[in-house]
Amino acid sequence: MDKLHDKVAANIGAVLRQLKERNNVTIHQIAEAVNVTDGAVAKYLSGERKPNKQVIKRLAEFFHVDQKVFAGTDDDIINIALEQYTSAVNQLNALKESIAEAPLNKVQEYINQLKEASNEVDKAKEALHSLLQSSKPVTYVPVYANKIPAGYPNEVGTDDICDWYVVPSEIPADFAVNVTGDSMINAGIDDGDIVFATINTTADYGDIIIAVSENGEVTIKYFIQKDNQYFLMPANPDYKPIPFTNDFRIVGIVTGILKEPRPYRDSR
Structure with a gap:
């Protein structure tokens, strides 16, 4: 799952290197323009670190290009x-x-x-x-916020999409969802991450699925069966299993996670 993040960071780094050379600017000039350190820019250029959305916006303004360039295709x-x-x-x-x-x-x-x-x-x-x-082929996948309205992901209109993401073709993905909450932290899925999924209406035992309730609320859970009953199982002991009833429908199976950088927290 780190493979996706590495690929995105590497592609952004390649775009940034080309723009730097074409515009004949220094690392320090870029750093000053986007309000980050020289070291951060060096890591963006090498593909070691993925810039956040605010930095990408500033980079686009500095180089006078569309932000979509930094999707890194x-x-x-x-x-x-x-x-x-x-x-x-x-x-x-x-x-x-x-x-x-x-x-x-x-x-x-x-x-x-x-x-x-x-x-x-x-x-x-x-x-x-x-x-x-x-060069390898890539796929554009729609990113939904925390709701997928009636219908499956490939049936909803573009008004329901909050973003688009570029995914290497070797990673199967039809759509993506922004993660909110901490019910799947022990599965490596944290608040603020983006999960990628293939469209599926059924799942096998132990799959991490994306299920949608009748009102369109999205939940990401393990698909588990106990005593002839199916459950949506969290990966956090603070949450209880949710019985999988007719109120829910499966819309996808998770295939990848794009991690967002975590802020430093003093543990003292």
Whole structure:
């Protein structure tokens, strides 16, 4: 389940590296613009840390791009790399055209500039080629808040969706739900996380399911059977099992979790 978080962070890091190079800015300049430390930006660039939504908003404003760029799809990264390659080629061609008119005392300077521009083209070409070779298909999945109205996730309108997320295609997911509450903390699902799920109307014993009540309230629980009765079982001893009756319907089985960073708490 950490695989999803790592993939998202890595893709955002790749986008940010391309934007940094294209705009010729330093780590410190980015850090000042988005009000974080230089170390935090370095971790964003390396893919070690995923920036939160507020930081992503500031990054988008700083680089004058749409926030969706930081969803981190392979297409977004490739498009940025393609722009960088095209820009490098155009700069090289412009230098080639101007060298014919260069005064003799400037020829060596132009030759040096041509070599540098040619190196930039080679680097941009290599980066683009590498991305094209390694790119993998991704899936956009809708994220619901804490309610899924009548109908299954693929039947509701876009007004019921609070966000969209990009998921690597190797992770099965049809929709996602924002987690509220702590009833599944011992299953590694915390308040503020996003859980991804495939659409299912049935489940096997022990599956973590997403069930919806008659009024559209969503609950995430283990699906358990005891004494010929099915229950929605929490992963927190502070909560009691909920009998699975006709008031509930299964809409999905959890396949992944995207963890949100936790604030520091002093344990002293």
